[in-house]
Amino acid sequence: MTxxxxxxxxxxxxxxxxxxxxxxxxxxxxxxxDQEAVMPRGxxxxxxxxLAAIEGVLHARxxxxxxxxxxxxxxxxxxxxxxxxxxxxxxHVRATKIPARLATEIAxxxxxxQGTWAEARRNDxxxxxxxxxxxxxxxxxxxxxxxxAGGDLYDALLDDYEPGATQASIGAIFDAMRPRLVALREAIxxxxxxxxxxxxxxxPETQMRLARELASAFGYDWxxxxxxxxxxxxxxxxxxxxxxxxxxxxxxxxNCFYSTIHETGHAAYEQGIDQAYLLTPLGQGCSMxxxxxxxxxxxxxxxxxxxxxxxxxxxxxxxxxxxxxxxAEAFYAAVNRVQPGYIRTEAxxxxxxxxxxLRFDLERQLFAGKLEAAELEEAWNxxxxxxxxVAVDKPSHGVLQDVHWSLGLFGYFPTYSLGNVYAGxxxxxxxxxxxxxxxxxxxxxxxxxxxxLRETLQRHGRLRSPRETIAAAxxxxxxxxxxxxxxxxxxxxxxxx
Amino acid sequence: MTxxxxxxxxxxxxxxxxxxxxxxxxxxxxxxxDQEAVMPRGxxxxxxxxLAAIEGVLHARxxxxxxxxxxxxxxxxxxxxxxxxxxxxxxHVRATKIPARLATEIAxxxxxxQGTWAEARRNDxxxxxxxxxxxxxxxxxxxxxxxxAGGDLYDALLDDYEPGATQASIGAIFDAMRPRLVALREAIxxxxxxxxxxxxxxxPETQMRLARELASAFGYDWxxxxxxxxxxxxxxxxxxxxxxxxxxxxxxxxNCFYSTIHETGHAAYEQGIDQAYLLTPLGQGCSMxxxxxxxxxxxxxxxxxxxxxxxxxxxxxxxxxxxxxxxAEAFYAAVNRVQPGYIRTEAxxxxxxxxxxLRFDLERQLFAGKLEAAELEEAWNxxxxxxxxVAVDKPSHGVLQDVHWSLGLFGYFPTYSLGNVYAGxxxxxxxxxxxxxxxxxxxxxxxxxxxxLRETLQRHGRLRSPRETIAAAxxxxxxxxxxxxxxxxxxxxxxxx
Numbered sequence: 001m002t003x004x005x006x007x008x009x010x011x012x013x014x015x016x017x018x019x020x021x022x023x024x025x026x027x028x029x030x031x032x033x034d035q036e037a038v039m040p041r042g043x044x045x046x047x048x049x050x051l052a053a054i055e056g057v058l059h060a061r062x063x064x065x066x067x068x069x070x071x072x073x074x075x076x077x078x079x080x081x082x083x084x085x086x087x088x089x090x091x092h093v094r095a096t097k098i099p100a101r102l103a104t105e106i107a108x109x110x111x112x113x114q115g116t117w118a119e120a121r122r123n124d125x126x127x128x129x130x131x132x133x134x135x136x137x138x139x140x141x142x143x144x145x146x147x148x149a150g151g152d153l154y155d156a157l158l159d160d161y162e163p164g165a166t167q168a169s170i171g172a173i174f175d176a177m178r179p180r181l182v183a184l185r186e187a188i189x190x191x192x193x194x195x196x197x198x199x200x201x202x203x204p205e206t207q208m209r210l211a212r213e214l215a216s217a218f219g220y221d222w223x224x225x226x227x228x229x230x231x232x233x234x235x236x237x238x239x240x241x242x243x244x245x246x247x248x249x250x251x252x253x254x255n256c257f258y259s260t261i262h263e264t265g266h267a268a269y270e271q272g273i274d275q276a277y278l279l280t281p282l283g284q285g286c287s288m289x290x291x292x293x294x295x296x297x298x299x300x301x302x303x304x305x306x307x308x309x310x311x312x313x314x315x316x317x318x319x320x321x322x323x324x325x326x327x328a329e330a331f332y333a334a335v336n337r338v339q340p341g342y343i344r345t346e347a348x349x350x351x352x353x354x355x356x357x358l359r360f361d362l363e364r365q366l367f368a369g370k371l372e373a374a375e376l377e378e379a380w381n382x383x384x385x386x387x388x389x390v391a392v393d394k395p396s397h398g399v400l401q402d403v404h405w406s407l408g409l410f411g412y413f414p415t416y417s418l419g420n421v422y423a424g425x426x427x428x429x430x431x432x433x434x435x436x437x438x439x440x441x442x443x444x445x446x447x448x449x450x451x452x453l454r455e456t457l458q459r460h461g462r463l464r465s466p467r468e469t470i471a472a473a474x475x476x477x478x479x480x481x482x483x484x485x486x487x488x489x490x491x492x493x494x495x496x497x
Numbered sequence: 498m499t500x501x502x503x504x505x506x507x508x509x510x511x512x513x514x515x516x517x518x519x520x521x522x523x524x525x526x527x528x529x530x531d532q533e534a535v536m537p538r539g540x541x542x543x544x545x546x547x548l549a550a551i552e553g554v555l556h557a558r559x560x561x562x563x564x565x566x567x568x569x570x571x572x573x574x575x576x577x578x579x580x581x582x583x584x585x586x587x588x589h590v591r592a593t594k595i596p597a598r599l600a601t602e603i604a605x606x607x608x609x610x611q612g613t614w615a616e617a618r619r620n621d622x623x624x625x626x627x628x629x630x631x632x633x634x635x636x637x638x639x640x641x642x643x644x645x646a647g648g649d650l651y652d653a654l655l656d657d658y659e660p661g662a663t664q665a666s667i668g669a670i671f672d673a674m675r676p677r678l679v680a681l682r683e684a685i686x687x688x689x690x691x692x693x694x695x696x697x698x699x700x701p702e703t704q705m706r707l708a709r710e711l712a713s714a715f716g717y718d719w720x721x722x723x724x725x726x727x728x729x730x731x732x733x734x735x736x737x738x739x740x741x742x743x744x745x746x747x748x749x750x751x752n753c754f755y756s757t758i759h760e761t762g763h764a765a766y767e768q769g770i771d772q773a774y775l776l777t778p779l780g781q782g783c784s785m786x787x788x789x790x791x792x793x794x795x796x797x798x799x800x801x802x803x804x805x806x807x808x809x810x811x812x813x814x815x816x817x818x819x820x821x822x823x824x825a826e827a828f829y830a831a832v833n834r835v836q837p838g839y840i841r842t843e844a845x846x847x848x849x850x851x852x853x854x855l856r857f858d859l860e861r862q863l864f865a866g867k868l869e870a871a872e873l874e875e876a877w878n879x880x881x882x883x884x885x886x887v888a889v890d891k892p893s894h895g896v897l898q899d900v901h902w903s904l905g906l907f908g909y910f911p912t913y914s915l916g917n918v919y920a921g922x923x924x925x926x927x928x929x930x931x932x933x934x935x936x937x938x939x940x941x942x943x944x945x946x947x948x949x950l951r952e953t954l955q956r957h958g959r960l961r962s963p964r965e966t967i968a969a970a971x972x973x974x975x976x977x978x979x980x981x982x983x984x985x986x987x988x989x990x991x992x993x994x
Contacts, residue, residue, distance in 0.1 A: 023550035026543070027524060034527065038535070042720035043738035046523070049776060053520035057554050223539035241540035279546060 010073035011081065015280065017070070018088055021061045022279040026238060028054045033236040033243055035111065037228045048111040055107035062095035080282070083463045087281035090163070097146045106139050110408045117406035118231060124394045126377050129406070134373040136408045137366060144367060154367040157411030161288040162418060164465055167364055170414045173421060173480050174357050180484045184491060185350050188338045191495040195333030199324040204248035204256075210319050211246055211260040214312075218264045218298055219450045220244070221271050232403045233259035233345070235266035235295075238284045242270040253316070254335060255346055258299050265298030266291055268450060272458030287466035288412060292419020293426060294453065300349050300420075301427040301486070302449055307442035309335050315444070333494055340388040342397035349487060351388070353420060358383050359402075359413040367410065422470045424483025426453070429474040507570035508578065512777065514567070515585055518558045519776040523735060525551045530733040530740055532608065534725045545608040552604035559592035577779070580960045584778035587660070594643045603636050607905045614903035615728060621891045623874050626903070631870040633905045634863065641864060651864040654908030658785040659915060661962055664861055667911045670918060670977050671854050677981045681988060682847050685835045688992040692830030696821040701745035701753075707816050708743055708757040711809075715761045715795055716947045717741070718768050729900045730756035730842070732763035732792075735781040739767040750813070751832060752843055755796050762795030763788055765947060769955030784963035785909060789916020790923060791950065797846050797917075798924040798983070799946055804939035806832050812941070830991055837885040839894035846984060848885070850917060855880050856899075856910040864907065919967045921980025923950070926971040 028051065035047055071089050076082040095103075113132045120129035144153035155166045162170075208229075215227060225237075230245035237243055244263035248256045269285050277283035285291040302308055310328040312335075317323060325331040338348045344355040362379055365371035371379055380399040381392045392398035404412055431437060433456075434448045441449070456473040463469075470478045491497070525548065532544055568586050573579040592600075610629045617626035641650035652663045659667075705726075712724060722734075727742035734740055741760035745753045766782050774780035782788040799805055807825040809832075814820060822828040835845045841852040859876055862868035868876055877896040878889045889895035901909055928934060930953075931945045938946070953970040960966075967975045988994070 019546070020550040020553060023543075023547045024554065027528065027547050027551055030528070030531065030547075031524065034531065038723065040719070040721055040723050040738060040740075042718070043736075046520075046737045046775070049516070050520045050524050050527075053517040054524055056517060057521065221539070222537070224537050226535065226537050239540075240543045241537060243537075278543070 007073055007075040008077075010070045011075065011077075011085075014067070014070035014074050014088065015084065017061075017064075017066070018084075018281065019279045021058065022281065022283065024054065024058055024061070026241070026279075028058060029237055030241070033245075035114065036230045036232065036234065037243075037245055041115070044112055044115045048108040051111045052104040052108035056100060056104045059095055059098070059100050059103040062091050063100070067092045080463065084281055087462055091281070094147065094160075097149065098143060099146070102139065102143055102146070106143060106408060109135055109139060110406065113406040113408075114403065117400070117403060121396045121400040124396050124400070126395045126400060129400065130374060133376075133405060136406065137373045137410075140408045140410055141367065154364050154411060157367065158414070161409075161412050161415050162466055163287055164467060165289070165414075165418070167360075170360070170418065174353075174360065174414075174417065177353060177417070177421075177480050177484060178357065180488070181350060181353055184488055185338070185354070187497050188350060188491055188495050189340075191497060193496055195330065195337050195494070196325065197337055198254070198331070198334045199251075200320070201250050202253040202320055204250060206319050207248045207253050207256045208246075210253075210315060211256055213315065214257055214260050214303075215244070215264045217444050218261055218303075218446050219268055220264045224271055225267055227260070233263050235263045235270070238270045238273070239278045240271075242267045252346075253320075257312070258303060259345070261303040262295045262299040265295035268298065268454070269294040269458045272454040273461040274459045277461045277463075282461040282463055284462055286460075286462040286464065286469050288415035289418035289422060290457075290466050290469050292416050293422030293470065294419075294458065296416075296419045297423035297426055297430075297453070298446075298450075301423055301430075302441065302446060304335055304349070305438070305441055306332050307438040308444070308446075310442055311444035336491070336494055338491065338495070340390050342384075342390075342392065343401055349420075350491060353417045354387050356413050356417040358387060360417075363410050363413065421480045421483050422478055424480070424486050425470060425474045425476070425478045426457070427486060428482040429456075429476070504570055504572040507567045508572065508574075508582075511564070511567035511571050511585065512581065514558075514561075514563070515581075515778065516776045518555065519778065519780065521551065521555055521558070523738070523776075525555060526734055527738070532611065533727045533729065533731065534740075534742055538612065541609055541612045545605040548608045549601040549605035553597060553601045556592055556595070556597050556600040559588050560597075564589045577960065581778055584959055588778070591644065591657075594646065595640060596643070599636065599640055599643070603640065603905060606632055606636060607903065610903040610905075611900065614897070614900060618893045618897040621893050621897070623892045623897060626897065627871060630873075630902060633903065634870045634907075637905045637907055638864065651861050651908060654864065655911070658906075658909050658912050659963055660784060661964060662786070662911075662915070664857075667857070667915065671850075671857065671911075671914065674850060674914070674918075674977050674981060675854065677985070678847065678850055681985055682835070682851070684994050685847060685988055685992050686837075688994060690993055692827065692834050692991070693822065694834055695751070695828070695831045696748075697817070698747050699750040699817055701747060703816050704745045704750050704753045705743075707750075707812060708753055710812065711754055711757050711800075712741070712761045714941050715758060715800075715943050716765055717761045721768055722764055724757070730760050732760045732767070735767045735770070736775045737768075739764045749843075750817075754809070755800060756842070758800040759792045759796040762792035765795070765951075766791040766955045769951040770958040771956045774958045774960075779958040779960055781959055783957075783959040783961065783966050785912035786915035786919060787954075787963050787966050789913050790919030790967065791916075791955065793913075793916050794920040794923055794927075794950070795943075795947075798920055798927075799938065799943060801832055801846070802935070802938055803829050804935040805941070805943075807939055808941035833988070833991055835988065835992070837887050839881075839887075839889060840898055846917075847988060850914045851884050853910050853914040855884060857914075860907050860910065918977045918980050919975055921977070921983050922967060922971045922973070922975045923954070924983060925979040926953075926973075 031047065031051055039047060067088070071085065071092065074085060076085050113136055116132045117129050120126065140157065141153065144156045148156035158165050158167060212227060224240045225242045225244065228245050229247060231247065233246045235242065235244045244267050246256050246260045246263065269291060273283055309332040313328040313331040323331065325334050336348065338350050340351060341347060344352065347355050362371065362376060377395065377399045384392050384398060430449060430452055433452055437449060440447065457469060460469065464472060467478060528544065528548055536544060564585070568582065568589065571582060573582050610633055613629045614626050617623065637654065638650065641653045645653035655662050655664060709724060721737045722739045722741065725740070725742050726744060728744065730743045732739065732741045741764050743753050743757045743760065766788060770780055806829040810825040810828040820828065822831050833845065835847050837848060838844055841849065844852050859868065859873060874892065874896045881889050881895060927946060927949055930949055934946060937944065954966060957966065961969060964975060
């Protein structure tokens, strides 16, 4: 079909073809937003069919034999074009390993599974979710086997979210982090001085008004996005339609505010990518780990910093009146209060990675065939007691708390901690590049930080590999050291260790 | 590919293939809802690309050579299967006449055109919209020429919305309606007694609460739908995800309430279709005219009836306190107040069809090459003065008022009046079938009416042709007579003619 074309024509044809594929992938993604933010409940089955159909279209496009032909003939003029070809080839090779039937079945089953999980979580009913979970695990095991071609199943899944990462490489980082995190945790829990939490009731509508202010403060572009409520906060979409969601709990305003800042970090990454990459393979975040580095640095290193919380203290006082914390310093300590808790998304910076390690280890066992879906609840509860010293009181505080497994997102969790590690590195580099950072944060002005992140990292999208992306932004190879140093310094000071 | 299959296998394969096409058509439709109800403005260009890409997929599926093969081999077992094949063949034949390039270009251009129109309307700036309108007209002329294959262009477009209808057949109905409508209008405007309008301010949030009550009263299934605000009220989707929108104007609560009832009529039709037809070609309303018959009978013959408005009077008093109309009878007259107005969607039942006739005649001229897009504004204003005796004061009250032309929906408007004609026939049949209808309407109970409509009409979806659908429900062939009789009787009484 393209046998007579020149290399340049082949590249042009390939990119035109790919543009439609990228547009259709955006459409499929938008259905995910719709499902979680606005879809009526009775549409669940039909939505499963719709998602399966569009996944079938995407799979057919990614396995189209013309792609192999174009990829063989096309020549890249410069590093951007090279990266485009590399990503298209990667998607093509991956897709050709997966049978179309399996790809569409996963889309159908995980779409419906979400609703089943939500209902099970609402009712604390693991048994209601179990048959669905078993089906999802079986499908993803089948997919992993097809992708791994004899190699390790879990590594095959990891590579989807974090190209180049393996359980060995992630395990090594986690092994290095764990002792220092556990020691820090023990020191904090044994400290003499414990900050008081923020107490009171905070009307949800007012929370949402301040949440909008926070998204704006972190540079969210409202002309190319929107904020809605959802059960599970998430960000969605690339290019010029990047939406975020949050949630409100009347007694826990930080839940809403820091979820919003977190999702704004994800969205800012997507909104910050060079417009020249729109609807091309480079026009999205380069991995989940790098994505989390943006959401986590916005949320924690910037959003939970002493100067920024001083500004937030003023804004909360303006919105809600006098707070239970007596001053900005007490407020800063309340924001950063360390406490073992059940819920990952509400965890402090010290406990967060322990939540991830628990999930990482369970997932590895699941895909090594050492654990079955039916055994997950017990394995979770046992491990949680070990790591957190508390018994899980109900499944919605344990194995049912996260949406991920219903969506089949095994291998996704470790990228959260990888994101924390990357965020640690980026913060070190940012402090060097912007010496007066704290002065602007104290005014609620994040622009010097977000501008640096946009210029050094966000705008490049998927141009480079995840590690290269972080290294190029930081000027050094990423490691867990800067994150741990940051945590020890920050919490050592708050808890007077 | 299917050369060795049996007729039964061919039918099964065809229906499986078609199921995905229907699911993808639902996805494309949902993007329309998203665009008008929730999409951020900056996403307009990207959305155009997304819609073009999915239109490309749909066009490729509908022109797939396997369809011709399956259609040749498949045998239908019974009238339902026959109807399925008839519709698939119809879609296939239509699609093969349209070049893929044209199909995707129309999708892209009309998607972006909507935003341009909305901006032009907001600013009363026809010139801003004109280049876009010219492009849309040119594309639709090209499409009509491809479809008509030498025949009449406007008939080719009409057939899309109302299979079997032609400008001759519609023109004949309109010619028969016009003298009686004009005479009725003149008599009313010259009457001694004119009802007072409802006056006051009605908070939008309260309007929305009552709008939800009204949708419920007309049997809207909230488990399979939702109500949102949009600039232009519309209903969207088929099967188990059928959404409606409305709008609020503080001084004009009837605008919100009757738009809501109107869209509920459309949605009830889609929600009422036999679940066995889900994601098949029969699983949607059989034409725009029949669709409008449902929305208009819900809105007018039922919703603006004396007994139902008596119930609404009580509900409005409960929500808003005492009204400016002194009793239910004065309220009924206010709801049905006849007055020349600029806006079609706010028109009374007498003027409504005159609005449509104006658009129908302009569209016919446009596709006969007797009128150009640049001349539409003047032609509109001249005709409006003739028909309504009032000069158009600004474009948003004239040629810019409707979204349809930006979407390229030429040939759509006449189906509104056809719907009114059908609704007149259905109401006559309904009164015969449900003698105590008024007693239930006076309690706000529409179930006897909506149940009859569901059983005799809605559940059959696209099983029969539009005229057959109406005739089967009514027990007689449709004509304009019943509608005109109903209007003369109703308004003759209100205005004591």
